[in-house]
Amino acid sequence: MxxxxxxxxxxxxxxxxxxxxxxxxxxxxxxxxxxxxxxxxxxxxxxxxxxxxxxxxxxxxxxxxxxxxxxxxxxxxxxxxxLNVPVGDPRRGVYLKWLFYGPSCVEPAIMDSAFPRKEAPPRAAAGYGSFDTVVDVLAKGVGAADPYLLGKHFTAADVVIGSGLRWGMLLFKKLPERPEFMAYVSRIADRPxxxxxxxxxxxxxxxxxxx
Ligand SMILES: N[C@@H](CCC(=O)N[C@@H](CS)C(=O)NCC(=O)O)C(=O)O
Structure with missing residues (x-):
């Protein structure tokens, strides 16, 4: 191997x-x-x-x-x-959305909030739109997680989004401690x-x- x-x-x-x-x-x-x-x-x-x-x-x-x-x-x-959702499975779109949402929306939104630029990029030009939108979309996604983003199926998307949330909220303290975030983060903390x-x-x- x-x-x-x-x-x-x-x-x-x-x-x-x-x-x-x-x-x-x-x-x-x-x-x-x-x-x-x-x-x-x-x-x-x-x-x-x-x-x-x-x-x-x-x-x-x-x-x-x-x-x-x-x-x-x-x-x-x-x-x-x-830990994947294979090609051909209708859930793969949502799975890929969350895998990409981590590095392309969650992370840059947190970084821009931690280290604000002299002039904030216009909402339409910034790939993540706005910090508040990213937080709301994320809260809706993890709020619906039952218990994980793809339901009972824990996937790589939970590793990426879960890590972003743990880092952004617990360590970096830049994401708000919304109840949806807290509940999801405490659920994934149980993973051996x-x-x-x-x-x-x-x-x-x-x-x-x-x-
Ligand atoms: N876009 C990269 C970011 C990786 C990254 O920024 N890693 C940091 C550590 S958290 C690093 O290696 N920093 C060392 C440096 O840039 O000098 C990813 O998601 O893997």
Missing amino acids: AQITLYHAAPSRSSIVRWMLEELGQPYDLRLVSFKKGENLEPKYLAINPMGKVPALKHGDTIITEAAAICTYLADEFPQAK ALKRAIAKDLELQKQQESA
Whole structure:
């Protein structure tokens, strides 16, 4: 079986992929990338991800970057884990919508709110429209989640949207603590794979701090 390697730094967006890998249940290796030492900007790593960012994932000879793309790839590549909605399934449209909504709407809306530009982009020109719209659409989506975005079926879309919510609301404190968000986030916090990913990342952070 082709080996899976995650290029990782904890805590960072590569923790999204770590959670996904724990859900997948496939063995994987970690390659730690130290921002402190500037390893992400060294030629060796830029050959993996020319953006100089984590996560990146190597699966056999295939290299994938961008957290949501990696989650989508893994879900499709390992269908036995049932974390995808396959081509031909009518629910795939909604599934893909949420996978893309994370990086193209939730994340830039949070970033613009945290680091406002001198002149805010016009609503029509900004891909995410407005922060309030993003929050409302997200609240409607996760408010209807029963218990997950695709109903009983937990998918990679929950990993991406769940991570965005945890990060934006609990860690970055930029998303409002709406009851819909709180309920969904507490539901996904019960996932053993997320608990494992968090515990492993905390252990890693401890090791790095004491090194
Ligand atoms: N669009 C990328 C963003 C990745 C990203 O910004 N990663 C941050 C860590 S959270 C990073 O590697 N920062 C190091 C740097 O830019 O120097 C994704 O979704 O994977």
